[in-house]
Amino acid sequence: MRFLQALKHDIKYQFRHGFYYVYLVVSIIYIAILLRLPSEIQDISTAFVIFSDPAMLGFFFVGTIILLEKGENIFEGLFITPLRVKEFILARVLSLSIISLLTAFLIAIIVRGFSFNYILLFIGLILTAIFFTIQGIAIAVSVRTVNEYLLYSIIYSIFLVIPFLEFLNIFESILFYLWPTRASLILIMGAFTGNIGLFEIIFSVFIFVIWIFIAYKWAYSLFINYVILKIGDQ
Amino acid sequence: MNDKLKIKRKTSNKNLENIVDVENLSFTYPGKNEKILSKLNFNIKKGEIFGFLGPSGAGKSTTQKIITGILKGFQGKVKVMNQDISKVDSKFYENIGVSFEFPNLYLRFTARENLKYFASLYEVETEDALKLLGMVGLEEAVDIRVEEFSKGMKMRLNFCRALINKPELLFLDEPTSGLDPANARIIKEIIREKSRQGKTIFLTTHNMLTVDNLCDRVAFIVGGEIVLIDTPPNLKSTYGSKNVEIRYISDKDSKRKNFKLSGLGKNLEFLNLLQQYEVESIHSQEANLEEVFIKVTGRKLR
Ligand SMILES: Nc1ncnc2c1ncn2[C@@H]1O[C@H](COP(=O)(O)OP(=O)(O)OP(=O)(O)O)[C@@H](O)[C@H]1O
Ligand SMILES: [Mg+2]
Numbered sequence: 355m356r357f358l359q360a361l362k363h364d365i366k367y368q369f370r371h372g373f374y375y376v377y378l379v380v381s382i383i384y385i386a387i388l389l390r391l392p393s394e395i396q397d398i399s400t401a402f403v404i405f406s407d408p409a410m411l412g413f414f415f416v417g418t419i420i421l422l423e424k425g426e427n428i429f430e431g432l433f434i435t436p437l438r439v440k441e442f443i444l445a446r447v448l449s450l451s452i453i454s455l456l457t458a459f460l461i462a463i464i465v466r467g468f469s470f471n472y473i474l475l476f477i478g479l480i481l482t483a484i485f486f487t488i489q490g491i492a493i494a495v496s497v498r499t500v501n502e503y504l505l506y507s508i509i510y511s512i513f514l515v516i517p518f519l520e521f522l523n524i525f526e527s528i529l530f531y532l533w534p535t536r537a538s539l540i541l542i543m544g545a546f547t548g549n550i551g552l553f554e555i556i557f558s559v560f561i562f563v564i565w566i567f568i569a570y571k572w573a574y575s576l577f578i579n580y581v582i583l584k585i586g587d588q
Numbered sequence: 589m590n591d592k593l594k595i596k597r598k599t600s601n602k603n604l605e606n607i608v609d610v611e612n613l614s615f616t617y618p619g620k621n622e623k624i625l626s627k628l629n630f631n632i633k634k635g636e637i638f639g640f641l642g643p644s645g646a647g648k649s650t651t652q653k654i655i656t657g658i659l660k661g662f663q664g665k666v667k668v669m670n671q672d673i674s675k676v677d678s679k680f681y682e683n684i685g686v687s688f689e690f691p692n693l694y695l696r697f698t699a700r701e702n703l704k705y706f707a708s709l710y711e712v713e714t715e716d717a718l719k720l721l722g723m724v725g726l727e728e729a730v731d732i733r734v735e736e737f738s739k740g741m742k743m744r745l746n747f748c749r750a751l752i753n754k755p756e757l758l759f760l761d762e763p764t765s766g767l768d769p770a771n772a773r774i775i776k777e778i779i780r781e782k783s784r785q786g787k788t789i790f791l792t793t794h795n796m797l798t799v800d801n802l803c804d805r806v807a808f809i810v811g812g813e814i815v816l817i818d819t820p821p822n823l824k825s826t827y828g829s830k831n832v833e834i835r836y837i838s839d840k841d842s843k844r845k846n847f848k849l850s851g852l853g854k855n856l857e858f859l860n861l862l863q864q865y866e867v868e869s870i871h872s873q874e875a876n877l878e879e880v881f882i883k884v885t886g887r888k889l890r
Contacts, residue, residue, distance in 0.1 A: 370696040434658075
């Protein structure tokens with residue numbers, strides 16, 4: 355199956371380019387810091403770290419990979435095969451989600467033992483990873499240089515971290531409930547504190563699914579315009 | 589365009605099946621005013637090597653993008669392997685191969701790994717990676733990462749990538765660019781062999797020599813219009829002139845002069861030259877396609 359081949363190749367590509375090692379090193383640093391924190395703030399800190407893992411690392415790694423692939427001119431060769439854009443995006447999203455899940459569970463288990471809600475963490479993580487990887491793809495295909503990517507990423511991150519104001523007790527708004535990053539934090543935080551109701555879970559997942567749908571449509575159309583229609587343009 | 593020029597078609601293989609059939613193809617990029625292609629008409633027969641030749645910006649890549657199903661929203665009719673190109677899905681790509689001017693390869697992967705991955709994306713039977721690599725003289729480099737390859741090696745591997753799915757229709761953009769003469773010869777021989785096996789080849793190039801060596805027919809495209817289509821020998825005999833270059837010594841200096849080959853025996857200037865001066869050499873020169881192109885289109889190729 356094409357999708358499985360693309361997934362296998364993605365994972366191999368990420369190994370060859372050292373992404374798995376980078377994740378491992380970053381995770382070890384996170385674990386070392388988290389283990390030294392006083393237990394009152396360990397829950398929240400672990401949740402933040404685990405949130406930032408797929409959200410930040412996944413986002414930057416997918417950007418880096420796509421810019422590398424552009425440098426190799428790979429898309430021209432890839433999309434004159436039967437491989438479809440949706441299969442490619444799906445494989446890319448899944449391959450990066452796998453690293454995120456592996457490292458997040460590694461961190462969670464070492465720092466917290468087995469005292470957290472696995473299912474909730476899994477749901478929160480996978481949705482976060484899917485959303486941010488798709489965003490990363492959308493931005494990376496439409497830029498030409500690493501600097502452009504970083505610039506857009508910063509603007510974009512500012513928008514996304516707005517609901518953090520609430521968690522840090524700086525500012526509150528009902529609108530924050532619509533933010534994907536809030537949904538993500540609620541789910542991941544809930545997995546560690548247990549402080550989350552069924553309604554909140556369902557609502558967060560629902561918000562996330564809508565965001566992922568919008569992000570996917572956006573990324574797909576940027577992919578067609580910036581990659582597929584440009585095949586053979588040089 | 590010069591209306592004295594008539595589009596000529598090869599008639600000898602009229603009864604062969606059309607692999608590509610383009611009728612009144614016009615195209616404008618979305619949001620642009622300028623028409624990039626206007627009313628292109630041509631067809632490519634099974635087993636034919638069809639050259640597409642024109643200066644930069646003429647619309648070669650745009651035409652190729654339409655025939656390979658990438659660009660939609662054109663006017664006219666385009667049929668490829670008996671399918672309406674505006675309606676094909678990803679299955680269409682099972683039977684075509686495309687190599688672009690610049691290689692498309694995973695640099696951190698070996699030659700073998702690259703071909704194996706691309707092969708895995710097809711449902712149709714694929715070529716053996718080692719056999720292909722051997723054909724282009726890369727047998728020693730099978731397990732070397734592409735980042736260590738020279739430009740020529742990458743071009744040859746990229747050529748193999750286009751052949752991996754045993755395509756019925758092969759699109760090649762400047763297939764010999766960046767290759768030394770020996771390797772260019774090998775690649776040309778493979779292209780000829782594919783054509784003998786009944787595969788059809790659409791070749792885009794600036795290089796007249798490649799066209800002259802390889803193509804059964806060539807289309808000249810300028811400013812989005814096809815000016816003419818004919819076989820290289822016909823073009824040369826119709827538009828090219830065969831010349832004779834004579835070198836002689838005059839006032840202790842070596843000079844040269846060109847004469848038309850036809851009617852040379854009655855050319856007084858030529859005959860006088862032979863009698864009056866010490867002749868160093870006389871060479872006859874083939875008409876070349878470059879000259880034909882300039883004559884027909886009024887444009888240089890580059
Ligand atoms: N994506 C695009 N959007 C708008 N205009 C385009 C686009 N791609 C190409 N063009 C224009 O279409 C015309 C034909 O371009 P095309 O790339 O088909 O030429 P070409 O014959 O392949 O040239 P070259 O020999 O340089 O490859 C050019 O004027 C070019 O500027
Ligand atoms: Mg071109």
